[in-house]
Amino acid sequence: MSAETAEEQDLFEDVDLRGIKIRGWLFHAFCLVAALFGVVMLAMLILDVLWEALVGFAIGLDPITFLTSTAHRDPFSAGFIAAIVGSIWLMVFTVIFSMALGIGTAIYLEEYAPDNRVTRLIEANLTNLAGVPSVVYGLLALAVFVNAMRLGPVILAGAIALALLVVPIIIVASQEALRGVPDGMRQGSAAAGATQWQTIRQVVLPAAFPGIMTGTILALARAVGETAPLLMVGVVLESGLIPGDPFSRFAAMPTEIYYWAFRPVTEFHHLAAYGIIVLLTVMFSMIASAVYIRNRYERIR
Amino acid sequence: MAAEDGSQSTVDAITGDVTAADRRRNRRVRRLLFGCAAITVLTTVAIFFALLDNAFSFFYEIRLYEFLLGGEFSQRVSVWEFVAGTQWYPNHGIAPAFGILPLLAGTFLIVVLAAFVAIPIGTATAVYLSLYASPRTRAYLKPTLEILAGIPTIVYGFFAISFITPVLLRGLLGPFGIEVGRLNALSAAIAVGIMTIPMVASISEDAMAAVPDGLTHGAYAMGASKYQVAIGIVIPASLSGILAAYILAVSRAIGETMIVALAAGHSPNLTSDPLAEVQTMTAFMVHQVRGTSAVGSVEYQSLFAVGLALFLITLAANLLNDYVKRRYREEYR
Secondary structure, three states: OHHHHHHHHHHHOOOOOHHHHHHHHHHHHHHHHHHHHHHHHHHHHHHHHHHHHHHHHHOOOOHHHHHHOOOOOOHHHOOOHHHHHHHHHHHHHHHHHHHHHHHHHHHHHHHHOOOOHHHHHHHHHHHHHHHOOHHHHHHHHHHHHHHHOOOOOOHHHHHHHHHHHHHHHHHHHHHHHHHOOOHHHHHHHHHOOOOHHHHHHHHHHHHHHHHHHHHHHHHHHHHHOOOHHHHHHOOOOOOOOOOOOOOOOOOOHHHHHHHHHHOOOHHHHHHHHHHHHHHHHHHHHHHHHHHHHHHHHHHHO | OHHHHHHHHHHHHHHOOOHHHHHHHHHHHHHHHHHHHHHHHHHHHHHHHHHHHHHHHHHHOOOHHHHHOOOOOOOOOOHHHHHHOOOEEOOOOOOOEEOOHHHHHHHHHHHHHHHHHHHHHHHHHHHHHHHHOOHHHHHHHHHHHHHHHHOOHHHHHHHHHHHHHHHHHHHHHHHHOOOOOOOOHHHHHHHHHHHHHHHHHHHHHHHHHOOOHHHHHHHHHOOOOHHHHHHHHHHHHOHHHHHHHHHHHHHHHHHOOHHHHHHOOOOOOOOOOOOOOOOOHHHHHHHHHHOOOOOOOHHHHHHHHHHHHHHHHHHHHHHHHHHHHHHHHHHOO
């Protein structure tokens, strides 16, 4: 018995695991540091914005003035309200255009589309659309809606650009939600004699609705922070007027932030930090409400 | 109310009362929804033709549709100058130059530098998530990465000019006597890299999760360490998926606009110096459109020529990504 153990020890005597262990340990450390890098950068980014805002507050930029007045040459009387209202207008029309188009396409692809070449073309095209840079959507809106259709650089044109940009996101989310509805529900409805549209409207859509809403809100959270398409459409960079209708010229929150951050005068950087805090607050509350809807309805089901 | 409607129409369906009308409505809705799907295809077509139409007039002074209707054209900018010219001064009053190479070089510089940040860190994050992280760590790490992915790019741009350049770069390079300008390619590229880390990480992790357990378990059974499994099994087996993640990240970096518009500068430079000011294709477009020139002028149309180049490059990247992804799906079927 003891002889056997001794033999075993001899067998493994020349195996040196130290190198492998050290390499394994170093690799683990490297992966851990990499994973933490993202977290640290997110923390730095938020702290940096808060710090810049704090310095702004210290040099006398009044947050109340910021939230209640329009843009101004003088940073101490400049505010964000025109941009906030502009963003609200944009979101309203982006929701209308993108939901109709996105959910309609998703229903067609999931419920009606035959498996043929046209359907495959539509699906392949969606993957491509999702990869088109946002600034190109702005060019499209500039060429077609602003100039060719003579709409001018107005809220409606900006909203169309944003809607086209987020439609692929809404379609993918809605398709997933529709796929999550069990086929038994469709078959049951069909067995009761309902047409396909009656099945979709009264059985499938209500079941898929929370998923669709979650996807749509997340897409809108993306749209509210988009800057490049709006710059291409042609926003007012220093907006002194609160837009009153969808055919007026406008500024949005991200474009105003861009303008302030772009200026060499440092007071405006602090205004940009104020603006970023407002923008991120709006975005995160949208994301939070999307997560809330998802969790709530998942539990019920 | 909806339920009542439903039962009513069901009864009708069984008794055969309004089925003809219902079927007609079903067909109408189907056509309408197909119209929605068709609009998404039309969007791509519209993007392509709007860019091509205006880019044509950049080169030949008349729009493509006017040319097709038999209009006279005269050369304004030669295609060769655009593709191979090394100077880009579209707004120069006396001697404008229209060579896209400086813009391409600027984009390329940003993408390469950003890849140095995003690829190693993103891949290592994916390895950590799929091999090392406990479920509890994962539950914290993944949402954090999702938030990082959801931050608007304008905020990253602000981060680049208010933190990366003045604090990080000047703090690290200043002691070596290297001067860092207010606008430089490196700081924009680092921000672009940070922005694309979550994308590389999450797509690579999906690819790693698709590696069959049998492969990794087999390696563990042979006595392999985690490091050996990661390097020898998981990464090679998911290589095409990881590659697809890289291509997608590069495509995103090429099209990224606001970070470079804020932090990389506005002078089209044909340089490989990471601390120089460069202008990318996207930054040019944002900068040019601000001094809105008259529709039809060569300055205005240059937006679309550059836009067309950008669109074609990202389209090629996306098609390549699609191809690689399809191959990787077939591997373990």
